């Protein structure tokens with residue numbers, strides 16, 4: 475799957491940034507990284523799940539983004555209204571329902587087309603999520619996934635795997651800009667290990683860039699993008715948890731941000747300090763942002779493929795600085811004495827509240 479991740483991710487972002495630089499005379503251009511990471515994440519998951527390119531980053535928009543947004547809104551409205559197609563709910567949901575119907579039809583058609591092309595020998599078997607689901611088989615019953623199940627999973631991947639990954643990358647860039655020494659250390663690491671025109675793959679990054687990986691872990695910890703509590707139900711018979719007995723059926727909620735900032739686990743939890751993850755595998759397991767146990771995020775490895783290849787290559791190939799009018803700079807400190815962080819919007823995921831204002835950076839092609 476990595477070729478698709480590289481093509482729709484780092485290669486496409488570099489194309490966009492190089493095009494922005496080509497329009498300037500002083501090797502300096504302003505870009506909005508949050509916007510670009512978001513569009514690229516839709517292109518990646520869309521390509522892996524449907525076997526087609528959506529070019530959201532190239533075109534600054536795509537039908538697939540509207541579909542995903544409508545689906546998320548409709549899911550939310552279903553909590554309020556029992557029947558979203560009955561009056562009065564349908565006044566709000568008509569367009570959303572239409573979008574979701576289109577989305578489902580599109581996904582069903584993508585599965586049918588893939589099966590047809592394979593059966594007629596028109597294509598080699600692709601290595602992507604769509605193919606993995608078509609081939610998947612229950613080991614006991616040998617039952618395969620139905621077309622509707624594949625569509626449902628594909629929609630779940632787009633809902634769960636786009637914002638989460640792109641927002642983590644955005645927070646990482648923001649924290650690096652607020653901590654120039656950490657930014658410089660990450661840049662020095664990648665530039666000392668890879669030449670200018672080399673495209674770093676995930677395996678190369680994982681093996682040779684421990685500091686950049688640590689920056690991603692620290693970003694996942696300090697500003698975990700999973701905004702909700704993880705809801706769980708205590709099994710029948712109850713359970714004793716840290717000395718407290720909880721009866722079966724009790725709903726409990728795991729506070730992710732609380733765990734990621736717990737003072738007994740983390741030294742100076744409010745401080746952005748990637749060093750805490752260097753030569754410390756145990757600390758990586760203490761970050762709860764991907765959850766834990768049987769419901770742990772199944773897309774976490776894919777997310778790291780995206781985040782590592784995008785971050786490592788961008789830090790290698792571009793010098794990055796905050797926009798000159800940025801409100802959040804290393805010298806502006808919060809009450810704890812740490813650089814003040816841009817405000818966040820707390821929805822299903824946690825992202826910048828004002829990305830158009832706060833996620834602009836100046837880039838220039840690196841020379842080294």
Ligand code: HEM
Nearest residue numbers: 631634635638639642700704763764765769771772773777
């Ligand atoms: C930085 C990126 C990501 C973060 C922080 C993240 C976080 C999470 C978390 C916390 C959960 C579990 C929620 C719970 O325990 O109730 C979850 C579930 C899930 N994630 Fe991710 N995720 C990320 C990327 C991805 C990607 C790239 C994909 C796939 C394309 C993906 C697909 C899923 C799916 C399908 C589930 C539901 C699994 C289930 O029903 O048990 N995620 N994710």
